[in-house]
Amino acid sequence: MLEKQRKIAGMSYAELGKAADVHSSQASRICRGQFKTLSGNVLQICRALKVAPASAKKxxxxxxxxxxxxxxxxxxxxxxxxxxxxxxxxxxxxxxxxDDIVALARSEHKVETGIGPQRRAQ
Incomplete structure (x- = not known):
C-alpha cells in the first residue's frame, strides 16, 4: 500500500524521506512493509503520502x-x-x-512575557 502510494506520488525514497523527516533507508523499508509497529517514522511516512495509518496497519x-x-x-x-x-x-x-480559554491563555502569556497591558493588583 505505501509503496504503491509512493510510486503514485512520483517520489523517490530520498524525496519521501525528506518530506517525512525520515532517513531514506527507513522510508524504503517502511514502504516495502518491513515494520511491525506503527512507530513515529511509519506515521510520518503515512502523513507524507496522505495515507491513513489504519491502512498501513493492515x-x-x-x-x-x-x-x-x-x-x-x-x-x-x-x-x-x-x-x-x-x-x-x-x-x-x-x-x-x-474561545474564552484561548483568550485567557493568550492574555496570561502576554503578561508573563511583558507583552501587552499589565494586570494591576486590586
Whole structure:
C-alpha cells in the first residue's frame, strides 16, 4: 500500500524521506512493509503520502506507539466531548468556552512575557 502510494506520488525514497523527516533507508523499508509497529517514522511516512495509518496497519503492524503530543491531543479531544451534550446549543457553548480559554491563555502569556497591558493588583 505505501509503496504503491509512493510510486503514485512520483517520489523517490530520498524525496519521501525528506518530506517525512525520515532517513531514506527507513522510508524504503517502511514502504516495502518491513515494520511491525506503527512507530513515529511509519506515521510520518503515512502523513507524507496522505495515507491513513489504519491502512498501513493492515500491512502487518501490530500496535500503535503514540507519542506524548498525540496522547495530549487525544485527552483534550475526550475532555471536549465530555463537555458537549450532543446538541447544537451545547456545541456553541463548548466553542465559546474554548474561545474564552484561548483568550485567557493568550492574555496570561502576554503578561508573563511583558507583552501587552499589565494586570494591576486590586
Amino acid at each position: 500491512l502487518g503492524a501490530r500496535q500503535v506507539r503514540v507519542g506524548a503530543k498525540e496522547k495530549l491531543a487525544r485527552a483534550a479531544a475526550q475532555s471536549v466531548l465530555a463537555l458537549w451534550d450532543q446538541t447544537p446549543e451545547g456545541a456553541n457553548r463548548v466553542v465559546r468556552l474554548l
